[in-house]
Amino acid sequence: MTTATLRPVAKPSLWQRLPVVHQLRQSVGVQRGMLVAGLVLMAIFILTAVFAPLLAPFRFNQLRDASGTFGSQQPPSAAHPLGTTVGGYDVLSRVIWGAQTAILVIVVAVLLSIFIGVLLGLVSGYFGGWPDRVLVVVCDAIYAFPSLLLAIVMSIVISGGKSDLAGGILAAAISITVVYIPQYFRVIRAETVRIKAEAYVESAKVLGASSPRIMFRHVLRNATRTLPLIVTLNSSEAILTLAGLGFIGFGIEPSSAAEWGYDLNKSISDVTSGIWWTALFPGVAIVLAVLGITLVGESLNDLADPRLRGRRAVAKASGEVAETSVVPGGTLDGGPGGIRGLEDGESFDEHGIEVRS
The missing domain is CATH 1.10.3720.10 (MetI-like)
Incomplete structure (x- = not known):
């Protein structure tokens, strides 16, 4: 009987093991699109909050500038791109x-x-x-x-x-x-x-x-x-x-x-x-x-649950056994058969053709 060769896989770097980066590498297809979209929205949200003093044209409670008061309920204009509120504040x-x-x-x-x-x-x-x-x-x-x-x-x-x-x-x-x-x-x-x-x-x-x-x-x-x-x-x-x-x-x-x-x-x-x-x-x-936050949360939930994230599909895409596999020496290369080849006791030759005993 011909047996498949199992080769140890290099341990991921510290950067690759970071929580969000690790999940991003695991995700595929629509799931990855949702996670990326959520991360982009979250990044915009956080950066806007951090750099609010630089991005905002006025203070949150400012009612006038050098040219006078802003005015109440003014429509969007060059001076106030998003208009003004009923209280005279700049909406932007x-x-x-x-x-x-x-x-x-x-x-x-x-x-x-x-x-x-x-x-x-x-x-x-x-x-x-x-x-x-x-x-x-x-x-x-x-x-x-x-x-x-x-x-x-x-x-x-x-x-x-x-x-x-x-x-x-x-x-x-x-x-x-x-x-x-x-x-x-x-x-x-x-x-x-x-x-x-x-x-x-x-x-x-x-x-x-x-x-x-x-x-x-x-x-x-x-x-x-x-x-x-x-x-x-x-x-x-x-x-x-x-x-x-x-x-x-x-x-x-x-x-x-x-x-x-x-x-x-x-x-x-x-x-x-x-x-x-x-x-x-x-x-x-x-x-x-x-x-943005919900998309990230739901994506993390899918990736944390093997039943939802499709462990086999991810393993076939990466060619690696999931790190939860208990094998001496660390994670192993599943070969052309992916995880299925290891779980079912099947062997494959170099061209990915199944070899039976």
Whole structure:
């Protein structure tokens, strides 16, 4: 019987192992197009937020320049490419500065949610007992509430509904954090309960490792594999929650920061009067930002699930066995038969023709 030659494949570089770069190399076809489109939209969103002071022609609360006041509800022109709002603000400047506000809220909310949710989930899942049961009941109760309603309540409690830039961002971020903590808690707790029964965790206990060392060195690093996916999906939800708070009047004051939801609220009466530019551009900004983050999140979800990403198709395109294959010496070249040739015990000659014993 002729056997296939299995050759070790060179280990990917550090750059190729980066989370987004690794998924980009794995993706194929329409899936890759979705991921690239999402990354492009996210890059535009982030760069706009970072360079807002350079890109925006005016400040977010500026009402006049050297030539005088801007005027209310002015149509798009050379001086104001996207027109002005009912309050006399430049629409383009408000849209650009609104990206910065959204980024700040997302960063603060996601960091707080990850820190609190992961810590509670890790402790609850590892130690169990009555604290675990109490935390599960509390998180399930919070998770049962409508997210926007809970954010409204928290916003009122924290800041009375409106605040300055720092206070408003913190209030909005904490409001969103309370909504997202149960999601991180449930995911990390479930992974911790599963991982703590693994042989390597039992071995660490036998060797005398302390509980904190086992939790943070062995359990945590294996329980957080799905966090990038949750972060991307929660980021898009955070933008919608922030816009919802601003739209119903519980957001940040316009003199303190630009916020897309607030601008949409003030443009309701404009739409009925045929003034379209005050509502169109903030709405488009929300849609594109959420779309970009959602495309990245859904693509990561597909690539993380072997049933969805089509492992065989990816393997045939790359000619490599997936790195999850447990083979001494590392990943192997599957040859012309790809993974199917290895899984079914088939062999192929140099021309890709099947050789049977």
